[in-house]
Structure formats: structure tokens, C-alpha cells
Amino acid sequence: MHMDDDVISALEAIDPSRADRFADGSIHPLMKRLRQEAPVHYCASSEHGPFWSITRHADIREIELQPERFSSSYQRGGVSLIQPPGVESLVTFIQMDPPDHGPRRQALVPAFSAQEMTRLSENIRNRTSDLLDQLPRGKTFDWVSDVSVRLTTDMLATLFDFPWEDRHLLPEWTDWIVSLERIQKEPQGRMEKMGEMAAYFLRLWQERASTPEAPDLLSRMIHSGALGHMDAPEFLGNMATLVVGGNDTTRNTMSGLAIAFDQWPEEREKLYADTGLIITAVPEAIRWQSPAAHMRRTVTEDTEFRGKTFKAGDSVVMWYISGNRDEAVFENPDRFIADRKNARDHIAFGYGIHRCLGARLAELQLRILLEEMASRKVIVRRVGPVVREAHPFLTNVLSVPVELH
Ligand code: HEM
Numbered sequence: 001m002h003m004d005d006d007v008i009s010a011l012e013a014i015d016p017s018r019a020d021r022f023a024d025g026s027i028h029p030l031m032k033r034l035r036q037e038a039p040v041h042y043c044a045s046s047e048h049g050p051f052w053s054i055t056r057h058a059d060i061r062e063i064e065l066q067p068e069r070f071s072s073s074y075q076r077g078g079v080s081l082i083q084p085p086g087v088e089s090l091v092t093f094i095q096m097d098p099p100d101h102g103p104r105r106q107a108l109v110p111a112f113s114a115q116e117m118t119r120l121s122e123n124i125r126n127r128t129s130d131l132l133d134q135l136p137r138g139k140t141f142d143w144v145s146d147v148s149v150r151l152t153t154d155m156l157a158t159l160f161d162f163p164w165e166d167r168h169l170l171p172e173w174t175d176w177i178v179s180l181e182r183i184q185k186e187p188q189g190r191m192e193k194m195g196e197m198a199a200y201f202l203r204l205w206q207e208r209a210s211t212p213e214a215p216d217l218l219s220r221m222i223h224s225g226a227l228g229h230m231d232a233p234e235f236l237g238n239m240a241t242l243v244v245g246g247n248d249t250t251r252n253t254m255s256g257l258a259i260a261f262d263q264w265p266e267e268r269e270k271l272y273a274d275t276g277l278i279i280t281a282v283p284e285a286i287r288w289q290s291p292a293a294h295m296r297r298t299v300t301e302d303t304e305f306r307g308k309t310f311k312a313g314d315s316v317v318m319w320y321i322s323g324n325r326d327e328a329v330f331e332n333p334d335r336f337i338a339d340r341k342n343a344r345d346h347i348a349f350g351y352g353i354h355r356c357l358g359a360r361l362a363e364l365q366l367r368i369l370l371e372e373m374a375s376r377k378v379i380v381r382r383v384g385p386v387v388r389e390a391h392p393f394l395t396n397v398l399s400v401p402v403e404l405h
Contacts, residue, residue, distance in 0.1 A: 011038045015046045016053045016319065017081055019180060019390035022293065028334060031055055031322035040306045048081040051296070051315035052308070057326040057347060059306065060318040063297065064352035070297035070316055071097050072354060074237075079295045080393045081317055084183045084190075092237030094245070094354060104238075105357065107224035111159075111217050112357055117364050119215075120158065124365055127154050128372045135404055140383055143400040148254035155365055156246050161216035162204075173197045174247045177240055180391050194240075201239045202232065217242065242358075248394050249291035250362045254369060255397035256289030260336035262382040262402070267338040272374045281338040282366045287346035288336045290321040293395050295350060321395065323347045379405040 074095035093104035157167035213223035325333035349356035384401035
């Protein structure tokens with residue numbers, strides 16, 4: 001029994017990062033309590049050290065807009081509460097502040113332009129419709145491994161122009177990078193897998209460096225001014241960001257969609273009857289799932305915030321999973337509502353200078369999945385329990401057993 005299992009327990013005793021709550025969903029009522037009673041909350045002791053929690057939508061946005069005061073830098077501990085012991089934080093632009101961050105981000109912006117999305121969309125549609133056509137009917141399968149993982153892995157392989165026959169390595173690597181269990185119990189094995197990923201990507205780097213620039217993400221990086229001279233640790237840090245950022249987040253939203261449609265079939269019916277609603281259903285699925293539960297910042301100078309004092313060096317955790325269910329912004333926030341008018345106000349992609357670079361691509365994949373499901377009137381029925389990972393950084397869905405009708 002943990003100290004804060006009881007609803008009447010003292011606010012000070014609450015540790016919002018406790019992993020088991022992310023597996024059983026009890027994180028949501030806890031976050032609601034914090035939003036109401038302690039929207040800027042201090043946890044003095046946790047597995048990840050002491051930290052502040054920011055749980056209201058407006059407060060998260062305010063912090064995101066002050067990168068000088070709330071740093072993302074890997075040199076100060078980076079953007080995740082989870083920091084494997086003895087492992088350096090990854091050198092990558094998501095974990096950099098101005099002036100280092102901007103030019104690196106800019107080098108990759110063209111890869112996510114509207115024209116690029118148009119170029120990629122035919123490929124995404126073909127893959128998605130083939131996959132849906134091949135799913136078994138009237139037979140149990142796992143929506144996570146057979147739909148979410150396959151679609152996002154193929155997308156990532158396309159984006160990197162990654163050797164097609166080896167693409168199964170991509171989700172294997174991300175699982176090794178993010179799995180809390182492996183971080184804690186198999187640190188050596190994890191390092192070996194990361195070494196394997198490093199060697200593979202360095203080989204691709206050498207190949208692409210010696211051939212003319214191509215539209216794939218790897219080639220763009222290598223031939224760009226700001227990223228062309230990366231040393232090996234930064235190159236690998238950026239690859240890890242892109243592989244995890246591009247894979248797990250979109251994957252978990254696809255899994256969330258299957259869960260939401262099963263839980264609220266009337267929302268699925270609404271959408272299938274009027275596919276114009278896909279425009280709100282996509283951001284709504286992202287809001288409801290909140291694939292990145294949080295991002296962390298380090299305070300650079302003593303700062304007053306909503307009557308509390310943050311000291312230089314303090315950890316501040318912005319809980320997107322909570323801001324996205326803030327009743328001050330979203331009515332009936334725990335429910336998936338396909339035609340929610342303000343779904344786009346979610347902060348699942350962050351806000352400010354680090355706002356997700358891949359947002360357009362994630363939305364495109366989800367839009368096409370919904371369009372293709374709607375055109376086939378696919379009915380996904382859950383036939384077993386949803387399994388979620390106990391993970392306070394990524395809201396990983398491990399399994400959703402389903403049948404199609
Ligand atoms: C639903 C899917 C996704 C969600 C919820 C998501 C969420 C986020 C969040 C919360 C941030 C950081 C914001 C911050 O620190 O303030 C971020 C940054 C980033 N994301 Fe995503 N992401 C998604 C999909 C993708 C995809 C598909 C890619 C690429 C293939 C991608 C690449 C990145 C990159 C490169 C950054 C760093 C941007 C920067 O620091 O300037 N993400 N994402």
C-alpha cells in the first residue's frame with residue numbers, strides 16, 4: 001500500500017509520477033484532484049527525485065512560452081523525468097535551448113512541409129487500405145501489434161528510407177529505449193541494443209553522406225548546414241528522438257482510437273455517418289490519448305509562479321495528460337467526443353518553440369486511417385482487457401485484443 005492510495009491523503013504525500021497509476025488509469029482522477037486543489041504541486045521525494053507538477057492547461061502554456069527560464073537542455077537533465085542512472089541525457093535538439101535549438105529544428109522543417117505531406121499521403125493511403133483489407137474478420141487479433149505498430153513502423157521506414165527488410169528493428173529499438181522495465185532491470189542489454197542502433201544508423205549515415213541529397217529525413221539532416229556537422233552522439237540523439245517521437249506517439253493514438261470507438265460506439269457511428277467530422281476527431285483522439293504524458297523543464301533562475309517559489313535547478317513537470325483534460329477548457333473531458341468543437345486546443349504536441357515538428361505527419365496518418373476505416377465501415381469490437389504500460393512519460397498501450405465486424 002502506497003502512502004497516497006487514499007483519497008483523503010495529504011496533498012504533500014502525492015507522487016504524481018508513480019508509474020502504476022498510468023497502467024490502471026487512476027492517474028486521471030489524481031490529476032483532477034491536483035488541478036482543483038494544488039495546480040502547482042511539489043513532490044519532495046520520488047523515484048525520479050523532487051519535482052514540481054503543473055496540471056492546468058493555461059499554466060502549462062505559460063511555462064512553455066518561457067524557454068529561457070524553463071530550460072529543456074540535456075545539460076540540465078532534459079525533458080523527461082525518467083533518467084536512467086549513470087546514463088548521459090541524449091544530445092538532441094528537443095533537449096536544447098536557444099540559440100542552439102532553432103537552426104537545428106529549421107533544418108528539418110522542410111521534411112514536414114505541406115508539399116511533403118501531399119507527397120507522402122498516397123503512400124500512406126495505399127499502405128493503410130492494404131492493411132485494413134488484410135485484417136482477419138471474425139477472428140481475434142491485437143490492434144496494437146497488427147495495426148498501430150505496423151502502420152507507424154512502415155511510416156517511419158518510409159520517412160528515413162530505411163532498408164525495408166530490416167524495418168522490424170525500428171519498434172524493437174524504441175521499445176528498448178523507452179521501456180521502464182528494461183531501463184531498471186536490463187540496463188546492460190539496453191545499452192547493447194542502443195549500440196546496435198547506433199552502428200546501424202552510422203552505417204546509413206556514411207552511405208547517405210556519399211550520395212546526393214534525397215528527400216528522406218536522414219539525407220536532409222546530413223546535407224543541411226545546421227545538422228550536417230553533427231558529431232556521433234548528437235546524430236544518435238536526434239535519431240532516437242525521431243524514432244521514438246515518430247513511432248510510439250502516433251502508434252498509441254491509433255490504439256487509443258480503437259479503445260474509444262469500442263467504449264463509445266455512438267461516436268464511431270457519428271463519424272462514419274459524417275466523415276467531415278474527421279477534422280475534429282483526429283485532434284480529439286490525440287487529446288484523449290495524450291501520447292506524451294509530460295515534458296520536463298529545469299528552472300534557470302529563482303522564479304515566482306502562482307504564489308510558489310521555484311529555485312534555480314528545480315525540476316518542473318508539465319503534465320499534458322492533465323492539461324488535456326482540464327475542465328476549464330474541455331467540457332466533459334474524460335469522454336472522447338468525435339465532433340468536439342475545440343479539440344484543436346489540446347496541448348499534446350506541446351506549445352511554443354519545441355511544439356512537435358511531426359504534428360502534421362501524425363495527423364495525416366490518423367486522418368487517413370479514419371477515412372479508410374469509415375469507407376469500409378470497420379467496426380472494431382474489443383474482446384479482452386486493454387493492457388497499458390506503467391510509464392509516466394509515454395502513455396503506452398501494449399495490447400488491445402479485438403475482433404472486426
Ligand atoms: C500524436 C503524435 C505525436 C505527439 C503527441 C507528439 C508530441 C510531442 C511533444 C509533446 C513534443 C515536445 C514539446 C515540448 O518539449 O514542448 C514533441 C516534439 C517533437 N516531435 Fe513529436 N509528437 C508526435 C508525433 C511526432 C512525429 C510523427 C514525429 C516525427 C516523425 C515527431 C517528431 C518530433 C520532434 C523532432 C520534436 C522536437 C521538436 C523541437 O524540439 O523543436 N513527433 N512531440
